[in-house]
Amino acid sequence: MILDGRCPPGSLSEKWERHRHEMKLVSPVNKRKYRIIVVGTGLAGASAAATLGELGYTVEAICYQDSARRAHSIAAQGGINAAKNYPNDGDSVFRLFHDTIKGGDFRSREANVYRLAEVSGCIIDQCVAQGVPFARDYAGYLVNRSFGGAQVSRTFYARGQTGQQLLLGAYSALSRQVKEGTVTLRPRTEMLDLVVVDGEAKGITVRDLVTGEIRSVGGDAVCLCTGGYMNVFYLSTNSMGGNVTAAYRAYKKGAFLRTRAYTQIHPTCIPVTGEHQSKLTLMSESLRNDGRVWVPRIRGDRRLPREIPEEERDYYLERKYPSFGNLAPRDISSRAAKEVCDEGHGVGPGGRGVYLDFADAIARLGEGTIRERYGNLFEMYERITAENAYERPMRIYPAPHYAMGGLWVDYNLQSTIPGLFVLGEANFSDHGANRLGASALMQGLADGYFIIPYTIADYLARIKPGKVVRGHPEFLKSVEECKAFVGRLLSIKGKRTVNEFHRELGSVMWENVGMIRSRESLAGALKQISELRAEFWKNVRVPGGEEELNQELEKAGRVADFIEFAELMIRDALHRNESCGGHFRVEYQTAEGEAKRDDENFCYVAAWEYKGPEAEPELHTEPLLFENVQLAVRSYK
Amino acid sequence: MNLTLFVWRQKGPGAQGGLEEYQAKDISPDMSFLEMLDVVNEDLIKDGKNPIAFDHDCREGICGMCSQVVNGVPHGPRERTTICQLHMRHFRDGDALYIEPWRARAFPVIKDLIVDRTSLDRIIQSGGYMSVHTGGVPDANAVLIPKHDADTAMDAAECIGCGACVAACPNGSAMLFAAAKVAHLAQLPQGRAEAAQRVCVMTEAMLKEGFGNCSNHYECQAVCPKGIKVKFIAKLNREFLKAELRSCGTPEAGTPSRD
Numbered sequence: 001m002i003l004d005g006r007c008p009p010g011s012l013s014e015k016w017e018r019h020r021h022e023m024k025l026v027s028p029v030n031k032r033k034y035r036i037i038v039v040g041t042g043l044a045g046a047s048a049a050a051t052l053g054e055l056g057y058t059v060e061a062i063c064y065q066d067s068a069r070r071a072h073s074i075a076a077q078g079g080i081n082a083a084k085n086y087p088n089d090g091d092s093v094f095r096l097f098h099d100t101i102k103g104g105d106f107r108s109r110e111a112n113v114y115r116l117a118e119v120s121g122c123i124i125d126q127c128v129a130q131g132v133p134f135a136r137d138y139a140g141y142l143v144n145r146s147f148g149g150a151q152v153s154r155t156f157y158a159r160g161q162t163g164q165q166l167l168l169g170a171y172s173a174l175s176r177q178v179k180e181g182t183v184t185l186r187p188r189t190e191m192l193d194l195v196v197v198d199g200e201a202k203g204i205t206v207r208d209l210v211t212g213e214i215r216s217v218g219g220d221a222v223c224l225c226t227g228g229y230m231n232v233f234y235l236s237t238n239s240m241g242g243n244v245t246a247a248y249r250a251y252k253k254g255a256f257l258r259t260r261a262y263t264q265i266h267p268t269c270i271p272v273t274g275e276h277q278s279k280l281t282l283m284s285e286s287l288r289n290d291g292r293v294w295v296p297r298i299r300g301d302r303r304l305p306r307e308i309p310e311e312e313r314d315y316y317l318e319r320k321y322p323s324f325g326n327l328a329p330r331d332i333s334s335r336a337a338k339e340v341c342d343e344g345h346g347v348g349p350g351g352r353g354v355y356l357d358f359a360d361a362i363a364r365l366g367e368g369t370i371r372e373r374y375g376n377l378f379e380m381y382e383r384i385t386a387e388n389a390y391e392r393p394m395r396i397y398p399a400p401h402y403a404m405g406g407l408w409v410d411y412n413l414q415s416t417i418p419g420l421f422v423l424g425e426a427n428f429s430d431h432g433a434n435r436l437g438a439s440a441l442m443q444g445l446a447d448g449y450f451i452i453p454y455t456i457a458d459y460l461a462r463i464k465p466g467k468v469v470r471g472h473p474e475f476l477k478s479v480e481e482c483k484a485f486v487g488r489l490l491s492i493k494g495k496r497t498v499n500e501f502h503r504e505l506g507s508v509m510w511e512n513v514g515m516i517r518s519r520e521s522l523a524g525a526l527k528q529i530s531e532l533r534a535e536f537w538k539n540v541r542v543p544g545g546e547e548e549l550n551q552e553l554e555k556a557g558r559v560a561d562f563i564e565f566a567e568l569m570i571r572d573a574l575h576r577n578e579s580c581g582g583h584f585r586v587e588y589q590t591a592e593g594e595a596k597r598d599d600e601n602f603c604y605v606a607a608w609e610y611k612g613p614e615a616e617p618e619l620h621t622e623p624l625l626f627e628n629v630q631l632a633v634r635s636y637k
Numbered sequence: 638m639n640l641t642l643f644v645w646r647q648k649g650p651g652a653q654g655g656l657e658e659y660q661a662k663d664i665s666p667d668m669s670f671l672e673m674l675d676v677v678n679e680d681l682i683k684d685g686k687n688p689i690a691f692d693h694d695c696r697e698g699i700c701g702m703c704s705q706v707v708n709g710v711p712h713g714p715r716e717r718t719t720i721c722q723l724h725m726r727h728f729r730d731g732d733a734l735y736i737e738p739w740r741a742r743a744f745p746v747i748k749d750l751i752v753d754r755t756s757l758d759r760i761i762q763s764g765g766y767m768s769v770h771t772g773g774v775p776d777a778n779a780v781l782i783p784k785h786d787a788d789t790a791m792d793a794a795e796c797i798g799c800g801a802c803v804a805a806c807p808n809g810s811a812m813l814f815a816a817a818k819v820a821h822l823a824q825l826p827q828g829r830a831e832a833a834q835r836v837c838v839m840t841e842a843m844l845k846e847g848f849g850n851c852s853n854h855y856e857c858q859a860v861c862p863k864g865i866k867v868k869f870i871a872k873l874n875r876e877f878l879k880a881e882l883r884s885c886g887t888p889e890a891g892t893p894s895r896d
Contacts, residue, residue, distance in 0.1 A: 019666070047771075050771070065702060066754060066755070067692055067699070067702075069701070069758070070694055070701060070702050072700070074695065075699050075700065084777070114783075122772070126769075126771060126774055127777065128774075129769045130767055130769055131767050131825050133825070135787070136783075137784060161699065162793065164699055165791075172761065172767070173766065173769070175762040175765065175766055176763045179762050179763065187758075193772075210747055239694045273665075274665055274667055274668075276665055277672070279697075281697050306756065317736070365863070379717075381699065383698075383722045384669075384724065449772075450771070497679055519865075541682060543685070543686070543687050543688065544681050548649070549747060549751065563867075566851070
C-alpha cells in the first residue's frame with residue numbers, strides 16, 4: 001500500500017497557514033465534552049496536555065514516573081534550536097528547514113520540517129513567558145550557541161540543563177491546568193494496551209504501578225508522547241524506565257511503525273567502565289563548540305594526554321571535515337570515533353574512547369568562561385570518572401541516544417488508526433535518518449504547543465463526543481488480555497533474571513545493529529534474537545505478585561516488548577539496502593567511507609504493519625517528494 | 638570491595654517496616670550506588686526473595702526520582718550529588734551502610750525505599766507557575782532581563798524536586814523547595830504580576846500538606862544535590878511579608894510594585 005502523508009497543497013510557506021484555516025474547529029462550549037488521553041509527560045506530552053486543557057478539553061495525562069516533572073526530556077542538556085536569527089548571522093526559517101532536511105540525510109517529509117522551522121520562534125517566546133531562564137548577555141538579551149550540522153548560532157540554552165528548564169516550564173503549565181480542573185494527572189501509571197473500537201482509538205488499558213490494578217481508560221482520542229526506544233540496546237543515554245511498550249502495543253493494534261533502523265548514536269558520552277554498567281551518560285554536544293576531538297597518532301599510545309606532543313595527535317574531525325570540524329553531525333562524528341578506535345588509536349580502558357580537549361579553549365577564554373558555559377557538565381564528568389576535565393581531556397565514546405523511527409503519522413500527527421495521535425520522539429516525521437543537535441526539544445514542544453491543538457480538533461469535530469463508553473466489550477477484552485499477559489510473565493518462574501535477558505538483547509543489538517551494520521550481522525542477530533525470545537518465555541524469573549508495586553514485573557513486560565521490537569528493527573535494517581544517516585550498511589559506502597544513499601530505490605518512508613505473532617510484518621511505503629531542496633550528497637567537508 | 642547493608646524493608650503503606658541485613662559482595666569502585674543495589678537485587682531474585690524496591694529513573698542526577706538516606710544523610714555523603722551519581726569509590730571495603738527512605742510526614746512510604754512525593758506536585762499546582770496561555774506572548778527579546786537576574790533565577794530553578802531538603806529537615810519542612818520556585822519566578826519581570834498571590838498560596842499549600850516550618854537548621858542546603866541556597870528562603874520570607882502587608886492574596890491586594 002502506498003501511504004499518503006496528507007500534506008496540504010500550495011507552496012511550502014503557505015501549507016500550514018492554509019491548512020490551519022481549512023481544518024475544522026470544535027466550538028468552545030463543546031470542547032469540554034471531549035476527553036483526550038495523553039500518555040507521557042515529557043516535553044511533547046506535558047505541552048500537549050497543558051495546551052489542550054487550556055483550550056477547554058477534558059484531559060487525562062498519565063506517566064510511569066512518580067511525578068509529571070521527571071520524564072527524560074529533563075536530561076537534555078545543550079539547547080533548543082529556533083530560527084530567530086537574533087545574532088544576524090544568516091539564519092532564516094528556510095535555512096533551519098534546509099539544515100534539518102540535509103542533516104536528516106533527505107529522509108524526512110518536507111512539509112512537516114518546514115512547519116517545525118516556522119513555529120520554532122514561537123516556542124522560545126512561549127518558554128520565556130513561562131519563566132524559563134535562558135542564558136542572557138549583560139544587556140539582558142538572549143544569547144545563542146552553535147550545534148552540530150549548522151553554520152549559524154541558533155541554539156538557545158539554560159546552562160547545561162535546557163531540557164530540565166523547558167520541561168519544568170511545560171510542567172508548570174500542566175500544573176496550572178490541574179488546578180483549573182481541566183487535566184487529571186495519573187502518575188505511576190503505565191499504558192499496556194490501546195483500545196480500538198470500530199477501527200478508531202477510543203482508550204487505553206493501564207496498570208496502576210502502586211496497586212497493580214489493571215483497568216481501562218476511555219476517551220475520544222489518544223495522544224502517545226512516549227519517547228524513543230533506545231533502551232533496546234540495554235545501555236543507552238535514555239532513562240532506566242524508557243520503553244517501547246506503548247508504541248509497540250499500538251502497533252499490534254494496527255498502527256504502522258516507521259523505519260526503525262534509524263537510530264542515533266550520540267558521539268559524546270562517557271565510555272563504559274565495566275559489566276555492571278546500567279546506563280550511559282551523555283556529555284552535551286555543545287561541548288564540541290569549545291572542545292577539540294583527537295586521538296594519538298601512534299596506535300596503543302599509553303602516555304598521558306598532556307605528554308603527547310601536538311604533532312603526534314590526530315584531530316580527525318578537523319582533518320576530515322574542515323568546514324564543520326568538531327561540529328560535524330552526530331552520525332558522522334560517531335562513526336569517525338568508532339573508526340579510529342577500531343584502528344587501534346582509542347584511549348582509556350579497552351581502547352574505546354577518544355579525547356575531547358578543552359586546553360585550547362581554556363587558554364583562549366580562561367577557565368572561568370568555560371566553567372560558566374559547561375560547569376555542571378564538567379562536574380558530572382568528574383563524579384562519574386573521578387577525573388578533572390579542566391586539567392586533562394575528557395574521554396568520550398558514542399552511545400545509543402535517540403530514535404528517529406517511531407509510529408508513522410500524517411501531516412496532522414495522526415497515525416494509521418484514526419484518533420491515535422503520536423507526538424515527539426515517539427513519532428517519526430521530522431528528523432529523517434539523523435537528528436541534528438538541539439532539534440528534539442524543538443520538535444517535542446512544537447508538536448505539543450502549536451500543532452496538536454489545531455490538528456486534533458479537525459478529528460474531534462468529525463466525531464460525536466463520548467460515543468464509546470468504558471463498558472464496551474473491546475475494553476473488557478483488552479483488560480483481560482493485559483491480565484493474561486501479566487499472569488503469564490509471573491507464572492514462568494524460570495532461572496534467569498529480566499536484567500540478564502535485557503543485557504543479552506542489548507549486546508546482540510549493539511554489536512550487530514549498532515553504528516555499523518552488514519547483511520551478515522543483521523541476519524545473525526535476527527536468529528539470535530528469535531532464540532532469545534523463545535528462551536525468555538521459558539526461563540525468565542519474575543518475583544513477587546501482580547497486585548502490588550512490582551518493579552521486576554514492570555521491567556519484564558518492557559523487555560518482552562523490546563525483544564519482539566528488536567526483530568522488527570532488524571528486518572527494517574535488512575530491507576533498507578542503502579546507507580543514510582544513522583543507518584550505515586557496510587555494503588553501501590563511498591570510496592571515502594561515507595554513507596551512500598540510494599535515492600532511486602529507497603527515497604521513501606518504510607511503514608510496517610503487524611500481521612500476527614508469528615507472521616512477517618507487511619511493508620508499506622510513503623514516497624518522499626523533494627520539491628524545495630535538491631537531493632544531494634550530504635557533505636560536511 | 639564488600640559491604641554490609643542494612644536496608645529498610647516495608648511491604649506496603651500501612652505495614653510495619655524494619656531494617657534487614659544484606660551482603661554486597663565484589664563491588665567495583667566504579668559502580669554507582671544504585672548499580673551496587675542492582676547487584677544485591679539480582680542476588681535476591683536468584684535466591685527466590687523479593688528485591689529491594691527503590692525509585693530511580695534518569696541515573697544522571699537530574700530527574701529527581703532517586704531518594705535514599707544513607708547513614709542518616711539524604712543522597713549519601715557526597716556534597717551536591719544525588720544517590721544515582723554517587724560512586725562506590727567514595728566508600729571503603731567493609732563499610733556498613735544504613736539505607737532508608739525519605740522520612741517526613743508529608744512523604745508516606747509506599748514500599749521499601751519508595752515514598753509518595755505528590756505533596757510536592759500539589760504545592761506547585763497551588764500556584765507555582767506563571768499564568769500564561771499558549772500563544773499570544775511577546776517576542777522573547779521584548780522584555781529584557783539583566784544577566785544577573787536571569788542567572789539568579791536559574792540558580793533557583795535548578796531544583797530537581799527530589800525532596801532531600803524535606804528529608805533532611807528536623808521539621809520536615811519543604812521551605813527550600815517552595816522558596817526555590819518562589820524565588821525563581823519572582824526574580825523575573827514576567828513573574829512579578831502574580832508574585833504576591835503566588836507566595837501566599839504556595840505557603841498555605843505547604844502547611845496543608847503537613848510540611849513543617851523552617852527554623853533555620855540549614856540541613857536542606859547541606860544535602861541539596863543542586864546546591865540551592867537558603868538565601869532563597871530569605872527571599873520567600875521577604876516576598877511573603879510584602880504580600881502580607883498588602884493583605885495576602887486577596888483581589889484588593891492588587892499588584893505589588895517592584896519593591
